[in-house]
Amino acid sequence: xxxxxxxxxxxxTAAPLDNAGLVSRSISEVFATRGxxxxxxxxxxAQLWKIxxxxxxxxxxxxxxxxxxxxxxxxxDDLPPAAIEIAAAIELLHASFLLHxxxxxxxLTRRGSLNLVGLLAHDERLxxxxxxxxxxxxxxxxxxxxxxxxxxxxxxxxxxxxxxxAMRTRLLDLLAHAITESVVGExxxxxxxDGTVVADTATVLEMCRLKTATYTFELPLRAAAILAGADxxxxxxxxxxxxxxxGLAFQLQDDVLSTFGDPAAHxxxxxxxxxxxxxxAVISAARMTSAWPEIEPSFGTxxxxxxxxxxxxxxxRECGAExxxxxxxxxxxxxxxxxxxxxxxxxxxSARQPLxxxxxxxxxxxx
Amino acid sequence: xxxxxxxxxxxxTAAPLDNAGLVSRSISEVFATRGxxxxxxxxxxAQLWKIxxxxxxxxxxxxxxxxxxxxxxxxxDDLPPAAIEIAAAIELLHASFLLHxxxxxxxLTRRGSLNLVGLLAHDERLxxxxxxxxxxxxxxxxxxxxxxxxxxxxxxxxxxxxxxxAMRTRLLDLLAHAITESVVGExxxxxxxDGTVVADTATVLEMCRLKTATYTFELPLRAAAILAGADxxxxxxxxxxxxxxxGLAFQLQDDVLSTFGDPAAHxxxxxxxxxxxxxxAVISAARMTSAWPEIEPSFGTxxxxxxxxxxxxxxxRECGAExxxxxxxxxxxxxxxxxxxxxxxxxxxSARQPLxxxxxxxxxxxx
Numbered sequence: 001x002x003x004x005x006x007x008x009x010x011x012x013t014a015a016p017l018d019n020a021g022l023v024s025r026s027i028s029e030v031f032a033t034r035g036x037x038x039x040x041x042x043x044x045x046a047q048l049w050k051i052x053x054x055x056x057x058x059x060x061x062x063x064x065x066x067x068x069x070x071x072x073x074x075x076x077d078d079l080p081p082a083a084i085e086i087a088a089a090i091e092l093l094h095a096s097f098l099l100h101x102x103x104x105x106x107x108l109t110r111r112g113s114l115n116l117v118g119l120l121a122h123d124e125r126l127x128x129x130x131x132x133x134x135x136x137x138x139x140x141x142x143x144x145x146x147x148x149x150x151x152x153x154x155x156x157x158x159x160x161x162x163x164x165x166a167m168r169t170r171l172l173d174l175l176a177h178a179i180t181e182s183v184v185g186e187x188x189x190x191x192x193x194d195g196t197v198v199a200d201t202a203t204v205l206e207m208c209r210l211k212t213a214t215y216t217f218e219l220p221l222r223a224a225a226i227l228a229g230a231d232x233x234x235x236x237x238x239x240x241x242x243x244x245x246x247g248l249a250f251q252l253q254d255d256v257l258s259t260f261g262d263p264a265a266h267x268x269x270x271x272x273x274x275x276x277x278x279x280x281a282v283i284s285a286a287r288m289t290s291a292w293p294e295i296e297p298s299f300g301t302x303x304x305x306x307x308x309x310x311x312x313x314x315x316x317r318e319c320g321a322e323x324x325x326x327x328x329x330x331x332x333x334x335x336x337x338x339x340x341x342x343x344x345x346x347x348x349x350s351a352r353q354p355l356x357x358x359x360x361x362x363x364x365x366x367x
Numbered sequence: 368x369x370x371x372x373x374x375x376x377x378x379x380t381a382a383p384l385d386n387a388g389l390v391s392r393s394i395s396e397v398f399a400t401r402g403x404x405x406x407x408x409x410x411x412x413a414q415l416w417k418i419x420x421x422x423x424x425x426x427x428x429x430x431x432x433x434x435x436x437x438x439x440x441x442x443x444d445d446l447p448p449a450a451i452e453i454a455a456a457i458e459l460l461h462a463s464f465l466l467h468x469x470x471x472x473x474x475l476t477r478r479g480s481l482n483l484v485g486l487l488a489h490d491e492r493l494x495x496x497x498x499x500x501x502x503x504x505x506x507x508x509x510x511x512x513x514x515x516x517x518x519x520x521x522x523x524x525x526x527x528x529x530x531x532x533a534m535r536t537r538l539l540d541l542l543a544h545a546i547t548e549s550v551v552g553e554x555x556x557x558x559x560x561d562g563t564v565v566a567d568t569a570t571v572l573e574m575c576r577l578k579t580a581t582y583t584f585e586l587p588l589r590a591a592a593i594l595a596g597a598d599x600x601x602x603x604x605x606x607x608x609x610x611x612x613x614g615l616a617f618q619l620q621d622d623v624l625s626t627f628g629d630p631a632a633h634x635x636x637x638x639x640x641x642x643x644x645x646x647x648a649v650i651s652a653a654r655m656t657s658a659w660p661e662i663e664p665s666f667g668t669x670x671x672x673x674x675x676x677x678x679x680x681x682x683x684r685e686c687g688a689e690x691x692x693x694x695x696x697x698x699x700x701x702x703x704x705x706x707x708x709x710x711x712x713x714x715x716x717s718a719r720q721p722l723x724x725x726x727x728x729x730x731x732x733x734x
Contacts (some may be wrong), residue, residue: 041551041577042570044558100515104508138561141471144511145550148467151515152546155522159539172526179519183512184408191411194505210408 019079023064026088027056030153048146051116056095063090066358067220070239073350075228082161083227086171089157090220092150093175097182097215099147103140104190117143151179163227170226178219185211192279204284205248205328213247225351234346238339242347242355245336249362252329255280257365260313260322271309275302281325282316291319333359386446390431393455394423397520415513418483423462430457433725434587437606440717442595449528450594453538456524457587459517460542464549464582466514470507471557484510518546530594537593545586552578559646571651572615572695580614592718601713605706609714609722612703616729619696622647624732627680627689638676642669648692649683658686700726 017025031053038046064087071083099116102108108118120139121131131139158175161168188207191197221239225231255273259282263270273280277300286292295315298308316322336359339345340352384392398420405413431454438450466483469475475485487506488498498506525542528535555574558564588606592598622640626649630637640647644667653662662682665675683689703726706712707719 037547038551041548042555042564042573044564045551045554048554100511103511134561135563138557138563141557142554144467144470145554148515148518149546149550151518152522152543155519155526156539156543159522159526160536169527172523176519176523179516180404181408183516184405184412187412187415187509187512188409190505190508194501196502196505197409197411206409 019068019084020061020065022079022084023061023068023087023091024057026084027091028053030088030092031056034149034153044142048116048142048149051119052095052099052146052150055116056091059091059095061091063094063216063220064088066217066354067224069354070221070224070351071228073354074225074230074348077228080163080227082163083224085157085161086223086227087220089154090215090223092157093154093178093215093219096147096150096154097186099143099150101186103143103147104186115143116146167226167229170231171223174219174222174226178215181210181214182212185209185214189279193277199279199284199287201281201284201288204279204281208251208281209244209248212251213244217247217250218243221355230348230351232346234344235348235351238342238345238347239351241339241345242336245332245339246355246358249329249332249336249359252281252325252332253362253365255282256322256325256329259316271304271306271312274299274309274312275304276300281328282321285324286316286319286321289319289321291315291321295319329362333362386435386451387428387432389446389451390428390435390454390458391424393451394458395420397455397459398423401516401520411509415483415509415516418486419462419466419513419517422483423458426458426462428458430461430583430587431455433584433721434591436721437588437591437718438595440721441592441597441715444595447530447594449530450591452524452528453590453594454587456521457582457590459524460521460545460582460586463514463517463521464553466510466517468553470510470514471553482510483513534593534596537598538590541586541589541593545582548577548581549579552576552581556646560644566646566651566654568648568651568655571646571648572619575618575648576611576615579618580611584614584617585610588722597715597718599713601711602715602718605709605712605714606718608706608712609703612699612706613722613725616696616699616703616726619648619692619699620729620732622649623689623692623696626683638671638673638679641666641676641679642671643667648695649688652691653683653686653688656686656688658682662686696729700729 031049035046035049035053038049067087067090068079068083071079098110102110102115102117107115108121109115114122117139120142121136122129155175158168158171161171163171185207188197188203189211192199192204192207197203218240221243222231222236225235225239258273259280269275283299286295295312298304298312301308304312336355340347340355398416402413402416402420405416434454434457435446435450438446465477469477469482469484474482475488476482481489484506487509488503489496522542525535525538528538530538552574555564555570556578559566559571559574564570585607588610589598589603592602592606625640626647636642650666653659662679665671665679668675671679703722707714707722
């Protein structure tokens, strides 16, 4: 989902801030405040907040933007401070998940730059040497701890947000739901990779929905409706369904783009998913075809050459896996449009536009 | 701190429950409720809640008991449901920390039994074989995720507790403080082991206070005062100080007992700390003596024989490290008694008794 980058983060400025700027400022304030108190403890602890704050400052704020767009669509009121705080908290939740995800995946980089674990693993003076096991252990442990701190911070923001108690309870319920589903999704993703969970297409699709769609789309959309006071059961259900369809469509498109797309556009190594043996929807579709015995021996081979990668890509295309997944994306988009069109969904017209606009982005996506 | 086991967990019973029984029931209800909703997702997710609930059921509930004892000392009111819930949440916080701690330490057992990671790492059918790297990765990742879920649950309980908003904010502040200090302590502990943090006695003592004393002693004591409405700034500060002194004394005594105590009483391998190269206060004291060059070559040697362990123990005793740490314990106890005796502390007499009783337990401790 990192690939949704039509917007850019707004840098701090003396001019009045737009909504995204207000969210960025709210996030910066968390890191500034926590970073200052961290200094009283130990330089290593202060460094954790500092690095994490720097990493997060370059974020694209997709989730907060979606939340604020939906709030504006559902409410004529000015944006309340509570909405800015919840939007910032959702971005911190994303950062917390990424920190733990990088540890699970053993990744030292994210989108071409060293991540927090990578920065801590490499002693600055010896940045080109392979980190020692002790150094890697330290860096990964710090990644887990920083994820814990952000997860705690997210809850503190939700718990203190200045809204009516019933509204706060609704937001806390939604947060619990999003965290539960994201954790199940992450667990399934790891299980699929480690071979403890069987890789069938239904499980892979469910994993994608749980791991990414819930917190990236459903959470911001439903939080906006709650804060706008527009969360009738029908609207809430429609936004949940729309979020799931959109999220799954985007995630499936990620799988298609990272396998078949232009590496210059998506910024990843062209064959990294194939080398890592990532259980994408494309792969689970290929497993069902007669081409699989030809694909399997090279799939997940760390030493996969580019020529071999090209050959696998051709096989995945020819066996129909690409077309199958593109069909699944169309399915999700059709389901989305049905949800939006259904008058019984209780979705106000105002809310349909940003969702349709988001769906429209899918077509032009190259990364 | 696991060694404080004068109390036993009260098993579920048809008779009216005492306070500890109410806390146990509250914890069981969390696992029952969450376990049921987990089944809707995936068996692997439901298994996580099930195993974790079984592991936690045997806990000694030291922290909840301390909280409830202090509440009773500070308030004539009946124990409110809010106090039971917060006591249960503090136990869940402990469980969350243990889950991540076992991952950092690479431990598959805790106090002689397989922990959650150990249970998941060993395929039941092949329980005596060494787990594969994939299986270990799966188990450790699940340990991290379960810790995340419990950390989220703790915050949900604090955020929803049915007390006045100002009291809830005080409890949330205290929770944030306890989590911050525990994370710093854990980070320092890992850094001391991995060699990224320099091992001097001051840092080792600070690590012990932060990692264990804050959430084990300070958090329950101060939470009790908040819930009892007895948290004047002076009382709050006195309980914080008392918690820090008690916690550090217990932790230092743990170090002494696990190095010099009777393994039959403390239940650990007699030389495990020496084999693992654990940076205890005893070791940091020995580092300052002329005996260190003789100790160092064997310290942290996985293959340390019992005879060699006995020799190291003798050296640690002769060089004065044992006496030094016992002196530090006396120091903390003196500081505790001064805190309790100081009339300016604002500590009511009623609160002195449980703290003095807890201090008294230190003397007879063998494990």
